[in-house]
Amino acid sequence: MNQSERPAPTSAELLLIGGRAGVGKSTVGWEVSARLRTANVPHAVLFDGEVIGAIQFSEETDPEFRHAGIDIFLTAKRHGQGLGTDAVRTLARWLIHERGHHRLTIDPAADNTAAIRSYRKAGFKPVGIMRAYGRDYRTGGWADGLLMDLLADELA
Template sequence: MEIKGDLVVLRPVDEEDAAVLHGIVREPEVAAWWAPPEGFDGMLAIVMEGGVIGAIRYDEELDEDYRYASIDIFIGARHQGRGVGTDAVRTLARWLIRERGHHRITIDPAVVNTVAIKCYRKVGFKPVGTMREYERDPISGRWRDGLLMDLLARELIG
């Protein structure tokens, strides 16, 4: 499976990608938001110009009365601020809506992660509310608030 965006291609993570992704999640700009996962099963590699530059994943609630998907993403520091994250999120959101039939998608950055929030707004995500003491900061171990954002299929930009 490959999902093509304007700048990136999303594809399942393979064994060769794991070392690259472990290096990316240890970069200070990424480690501030992501604790290194034990593995990358169920994630999609974000590929640009033939190289893996990050990963994105989705989860699905399949109960017909509550059906929706959620997204989580990280991009290596040298590729941040270039529209790559926006393209990756938009590409996956479009696929989740068109191919998987979701009408709503959520994403939940830390309240203080203004760069991520700006990226998600460009795709059409809107703030829904603050989730207090939602997650542990991977560096300090203190609880921090998360911003719940969602996107309805009709609000997808691009």
């Protein structure tokens, strides 16, 4: 079963647990665990029993502006394997189907081309540059961010 055929997670709690169901990047079988319920708290991303990163979401609950945001990081040795895309896609599906969000955002550093490519694969689209948005850990200066969003019917 590929990612687009997989039913939306039905749990109301969040912990991403993955394992290879076959061969190829599109066969990661992510599940949403029944252990955590809290926004703005990092949740472990597990793959084949190994913690490979963290993912979290935030929610704007004002009905006039309701939406959710996603943040993720993966350990460097797991970059380029499609795991981040699959984890973001799984969380996005859960936020849309279980939490009722119609719009999601994600905001990578504007120069993080790998992350931007990954988020595009999940269906996110660039909205615009946020100037001097966050600290650049390498220089200590300010770095631009790219605001990206996804509408529920655009989920890849």
